[in-house]
Amino acid sequence: MPVFALVDCNNFYASCEKLFDPTIRDTPIVVLSNNDGCVVARSAESKALGVPMGAPWFQIQEIAKTHGIRAFSSNYALYADMSNRVVEVLSQFSPNLEVYSIDESFLDLSGFTHLDLVDYGQQIRKRVSDWLGMPVCVGIAPSKTLAKLANHIAKKRSAYSGVCDLTRCSESELIQLLAEIEVGEVWGIGRQLKQRLNKMGIVTVRDLRDADASQLRQQISVVLERTVRELRGVACLELEEVAPAKQQIMVSRSFGNYVYTVEALAESVSAYVSRAAEKLRRQHSLAGAVSVYVRTNPFKPKDPQYQRTVTMPLAEPTADTMKLTHAALQVLKYIFKSGYAYQKSGIILTDLCPENCRQVSLFAEPEKDNQSKQLMATLDRINQKFGRSTIRLLSEGSRKDWHMRREKLSPSYTTNWAELPVVKAR
Amino acid sequence: MPIVPMSSPIFLPETCPDIRWARNDAPRRYRPLGLVKVSAGFPSPAADYEDRRLDINEYLIRNSVSTFFFPVEGNSMEGAEIFSGDILVVDKSIPPKHDHIVVAFVNGERLVKRLYHRNGRLALLAEHPGYPAVEANEGVEFLIWGVVVGKFKRFGC
Numbered sequence: 001m002p003v004f005a006l007v008d009c010n011n012f013y014a015s016c017e018k019l020f021d022p023t024i025r026d027t028p029i030v031v032l033s034n035n036d037g038c039v040v041a042r043s044a045e046s047k048a049l050g051v052p053m054g055a056p057w058f059q060i061q062e063i064a065k066t067h068g069i070r071a072f073s074s075n076y077a078l079y080a081d082m083s084n085r086v087v088e089v090l091s092q093f094s095p096n097l098e099v100y101s102i103d104e105s106f107l108d109l110s111g112f113t114h115l116d117l118v119d120y121g122q123q124i125r126k127r128v129s130d131w132l133g134m135p136v137c138v139g140i141a142p143s144k145t146l147a148k149l150a151n152h153i154a155k156k157r158s159a160y161s162g163v164c165d166l167t168r169c170s171e172s173e174l175i176q177l178l179a180e181i182e183v184g185e186v187w188g189i190g191r192q193l194k195q196r197l198n199k200m201g202i203v204t205v206r207d208l209r210d211a212d213a214s215q216l217r218q219q220i221s222v223v224l225e226r227t228v229r230e231l232r233g234v235a236c237l238e239l240e241e242v243a244p245a246k247q248q249i250m251v252s253r254s255f256g257n258y259v260y261t262v263e264a265l266a267e268s269v270s271a272y273v274s275r276a277a278e279k280l281r282r283q284h285s286l287a288g289a290v291s292v293y294v295r296t297n298p299f300k301p302k303d304p305q306y307q308r309t310v311t312m313p314l315a316e317p318t319a320d321t322m323k324l325t326h327a328a329l330q331v332l333k334y335i336f337k338s339g340y341a342y343q344k345s346g347i348i349l350t351d352l353c354p355e356n357c358r359q360v361s362l363f364a365e366p367e368k369d370n371q372s373k374q375l376m377a378t379l380d381r382i383n384q385k386f387g388r389s390t391i392r393l394l395s396e397g398s399r400k401d402w403h404m405r406r407e408k409l410s411p412s413y414t415t416n417w418a419e420l421p422v423v424k425a426r
Numbered sequence: 427m428p429i430v431p432m433s434s435p436i437f438l439p440e441t442c443p444d445i446r447w448a449r450n451d452a453p454r455r456y457r458p459l460g461l462v463k464v465s466a467g468f469p470s471p472a473a474d475y476e477d478r479r480l481d482i483n484e485y486l487i488r489n490s491v492s493t494f495f496f497p498v499e500g501n502s503m504e505g506a507e508i509f510s511g512d513i514l515v516v517d518k519s520i521p522p523k524h525d526h527i528v529v530a531f532v533n534g535e536r537l538v539k540r541l542y543h544r545n546g547r548l549a550l551l552a553e554h555p556g557y558p559a560v561e562a563n564e565g566v567e568f569l570i571w572g573v574v575v576g577k578f579k580r581f582g583c
Contacts, residue, residue, distance in 0.1 A: 022531035022532075025531065088491045089492075130519060130521075131489075131491065131492035131519040132491075132492060132518065133518065133571075413494075414495075420495050420513070421496055421536060422496065422498070422499050423496045423498055423529050423536045423537060423538040424500050424535060424536060425498050425499065425502040425508060425510065425537075425552075
């Protein structure tokens with residue numbers, strides 16, 4: 001019988017910040033999205049104060065100040081490292097693990113059913129807390145959808161002490177639990193679907209579990225039918241262990257300030273191509289085409305609007321940053337129009353193929369290709385050792401007015417020698 | 427055997443059917459050329475005794491997933507040979523015990539201290555006559571972050 005555990009970190013971004021900053025142990029904090037836009041994470045204290053998820057920071061910052069709420073910019077370097085560590089610790093508890101998101105993983109516990117699973121869940125919580133200072137909750141159930149619900153129960157009801165195991169519930173206990181949760185909490189049921197189901201008389205998770213599955217398949221979708229079966233304890237979803245290689249790689253960002261010149265746009269496009277090319281080489285692929293797009297701010301309809309995307313196929317698939325940048329900049333020159341306030345640019349590498357499967361073109365120069373490969377390998381090694389963009393193309397520029405606004409960024413406590421947390425010997 | 431002049435070939439598929447002849451219209455197949463040199467000659471007599479080169483990480487870090495680095499500023503721990511500028515190796519997976527050197531969060535500060543936990547007394551001690559101990563009482567916000575398992579430093583040569 002399959003058994004899944006869903007382990008997720010409580011207030012992950014906020015917890016990462018609190019781990020290293022001794023001044024905010026009991027302070028209500030929030031973490032903001034790119035460009036310090038909206039609230040994407042809240043500490044327990046901020047939740048208690050009623051700060052809504054997704055609130056635009058500029059709207060709430062005055063109220064925040066009066067309540068002593070501190071805001072932080074998203075510190076991706078820190079969160080990624082802590083996430084990797086959490087996953088590494090979790091992998092000690094099961095041979096099969098699926099990293100579902102930056103702060104959630106599914107564990108396959110089907111080989112552990114002879115154990116007391118609540119106790120096992122508590123061991124997981126204790127180790128992640130002791131070793132990493134990260135609070136987590138564990139939900140255990142015979143299907144992934146139920147495991148997610150079990151996790152929700154573990155998180156919301158303190159009586160469970162952070163671990164909820166639905167496999168040890170009797171049928172009636174389980175039905176009682178599900179009757180107390182509203183249907184919108186189920187994995188895959190968004191706001192619109194929830195409203196549709198409510199209109200059909202399906203209000204609680206129990207209602208959904210008891211509903212006519214084939215009727216739901218006809219009226220809504222086969223995905224919903226699968227959800228119903230999962231709620232009944234039938235595992236329809238498997239653990240996805242290996243993320244498939246991406247079929248296209250996109251890098252894009254909104255700008256911190258509007259950009260008006262092709263030179264500044266070229267800097268951003270160059271930087272994005274470098275990043276995308278790194279990802280391309282990491283998954284051992286080559287790109288056969290490059291797309292570039294630019295656009296103005298669609299939320300300012302009074303301003304002149306312009307957006308354009310153009311894709312350029314390459315003579316030969318490549319992973320060479322310089323060749324890709326050259327192509328991207330050619331496209332940019334072609335699509336750029338002056339007189340507009342650009343708010344976002346992006347590039348997409350498409351038509352990917354595996355490294356070892358290229359067809360050699362009539363114009364190929366194998367020796368130059370080897371040199372380029374070696375150069376890229378060296379570039380990647382140096383950037384990996386000394387930090388991203390240690391070596392970058394001149395076209396990426398140094399002024400960087402368009403860089404993402406992150407004014408409240410905490411130090412990269414665990415990934416940058418220059419930003420380690422200092423302890424005082426006093 | 428008669429000596430046959432080379433100008434008139436006699437070894438042909440028709441005259442020697444027992445020989446396996448290559449077809450002129452056979453499909454081409456590409457085989458990779460071995461680009462790696464194969465060394466011939468004596469194998470190294472030291473090969474059996476080879477050990478791996480020493481790695482500082484193995485010496486200083488026992489459990490890398492729970493290990494973090496903290497640079498030190500100040501001299502209150504000089505008695506324990508911890509000096510300003512050292513980088514501490516802190517392992518959160520080690521349960522803190524009496525006499526361990528620890529990183530602690532105390533009243534909004536990150537400190538390095540020696541842990542005293544005996545006979546009901548819990549305190550954080552300095553290793554320098556000029557600095558007082560911090561007792562765990564009401565009003566003192568005390569969190570033992572992790573145990574210091576080592577330190578390292580680089581000279582600017």
